[in-house]
Amino acid sequence: MIYAVLFTDNPDRADMRQRLMPDHLDFLERSQPAIRAAGPLRDPASGEGAGGLWLVEASSADAVRDLYERDPFWPAGLRSGVRVLEWTQVFVDGRRQL
Numbered sequence: 001m002i003y004a005v006l007f008t009d010n011p012d013r014a015d016m017r018q019r020l021m022p023d024h025l026d027f028l029e030r031s032q033p034a035i036r037a038a039g040p041l042r043d044p045a046s047g048e049g050a051g052g053l054w055l056v057e058a059s060s061a062d063a064v065r066d067l068y069e070r071d072p073f074w075p076a077g078l079r080s081g082v083r084v085l086e087w088t089q090v091f092v093d094g095r096r097q098l
Helices: 011-030 061-068
Strands: 002-009 035-042 049-057 079-087
Touching: 002 011, 002 061, 049 061, 061 079
Parallel strands: none
Antiparallel strands: 002 049, 002 079, 035 049
16 A cells, blocks of 8 residues: 655754754665655745655555654654645556556
């Protein structure tokens, strides 16, 4: 199963992002192939950060939670919220998948 994981960030902890970024990126690399894609989100109008998005392959939403709770951003309180959604890919590279 593929999950879309949407993070919102805690603005009170924004100063921690740069300090934790090397550990966060190392975590993403170690967590491949479960984390298939990851990156920050930005508001196009303001250019301000708007959290992050991961695409995760996992057996359950609980397995996704276990994964993101090991990300260095999580225990540091950088994330203020997370939403885990099941995702079914029906279109890729110009072709239907179903």
